[in-house]
Amino acid sequence: MFDLDMRLNKVPEKVCSVHLMGICGTGMGALAGMLKEKGLQVTGSDTQVYPPMSTFLASLDIRIFQGYSPDNINHHPDLVIVGNVIRRENEEVRGLAEKNIPFVSFPQALKYFFLRERTPLVVAGTHGKTTTASLLAAILEHAGSDPGFMIGGIVKGFGRNYKLGQGPYFVIEGDEYDTAFFDKGPKFLHYQPHIAILTSVEFDHADIYRDLAEVRDAFRRFVQIIPSSGALVAHTEDGIVREVIKDASCPVIGYGEDKGLPWTLADCLTEGKGARFSVKKEGGFYAHFTSPLIGRHNALNTLAVIAVLDRIGFSPEAIQAGLSSFQGVCRRQEVRGIKNDVTVIDDFAHHPTAVHETLLALRAAYTGRRLIAVFEPRTNSSRRKVFQDDYAHSFDAADSVIVREPPGLENIPIQDRFSSRTLVEDLKTRGRTAYYFPDTDGILGFLKEHARGGDVIAIMSNGGFDNIHEKLLAIL
Secondary structure: OOOOOHHHOOOOOOOOEEEEEOOOOHHHHHHHHHHHHOOOEEEEEEOOOOOOHHHHHHHOOOEEEEOOOHHHHOOOOOEEEEOOOOOOOOHHHHHHHHHOOOEEEHHHHHHHHHHOOOEEEEEEOOOOHHHHHHHHHHHHHHOOOOOEEEEEEEEOOOOEEEEOOOOOEEEEEEOOOEEEOOEEEEHHHHOOOOEEEEOOOOOOOOOOOOOHHHHHHHHHHHHHOOOOOOEEEEOOOOHHHHHHHOOOOOOEEEEEOOOOOOEEEEEEEEEOOEEEEEEEEOOEEEEEEEEOOOOHHHHHHHHHHHHHHHHOOOOHHHHHHHHHHOOOEOOOOEEEEEEOOEEEEEEOOOOHHHHHHHHHHHHHHOOOOOEEEEEOOOOOOOOEHHHHHHHOOOOOOOOEEEEEOOOOHHHOOHHHEOOHHHHHHHHHHOOOEEEEEOOHHHHHHHHHHHOOOOOEEEEEOOOOHHHHHHHHHHHO
């Protein structure tokens, strides 16, 4: 265990060189790219140095040290940015402490270098952050606002998950996960939200939050830092959201399907691989919209974006033009390929609610086709039994369900472990067709034998799932 001098937890007056510990994470890699584009000398270290992130960083001429060591910062950078994957006992932290180099967390760095002179538009909530933030950034871009953004997924229209931009707005995905080993508060408390979206509040991140009360408290603190000159667009049909926002000092703009809300979604219908719906503002007709996104949940997320854009002065026509041009986000209902009339879809869904909504949307989009759900529970929450019972009700829209043994269970106390076998038995008890497999190869063998033309195979995991998507397309 190495103790850092918290007096050095700041950005020095002059910064020419930075070093990122944990540089190959999605957010840290993007931050490295942004700092490089800003003209700084950038280096980094990580134990997970592999494509595509390693290739991306190399293309920017950013040197990466394989593994962690005090020697990685012998060049004495002006500032070290410590990712939240870094633990206090990390050897490179020892070097940081011994060399007395100023250091900050990822959120602190993002705030200092990119948010201070912009208007932050922060998208927060248990679900839908990445898609909602991506949509907001894409419409602003299409409308000529040249926004900056930092998002947790690759936005297809940009081919990356960040952009510096020169316009007034900076769109950021507000994550409730902890900041760093020396700051256990949520990341989003650093982002200075001027206008925020709050999509939902549920229990998640069981490795850092003990219960729903702690999650509620984190979001309550976020709401309270929105200034009175800003605004919060909140899904106020949700009872927990209503509880979280009750002490907000800023204007609260509610949205949902309830006719009494300021912004209301109506007549939402799936059309092919998209949707159309009507929007009412303060009870009166606002506009009809068509969207390339499927599912009620995505229509509600779009409604939140519409409310934000309306508040900052965009017309319904400009919003629809940007919405029509939106190409989506990688790993969110993404069709990875079609082989012999079998459609393989990749989705990031892992929370029980996200799994449920994703499958409902796919069922509506692929009416009359067999929908096979393939699920890998691999998040810190889904590998724990906190959602053991909830998952049994998440797969009802699927015709059959395949569940893999969670990877990394050895890191979870035995009494806390999620059981894929138990989930499969619970699904069968509820009359669902379900199968358990200990590994990915078993799933691939089963699908090779049983998949048939017309099937839609929805693969859900927050990780790479052993590259199952490409392997499956190769053998179909």
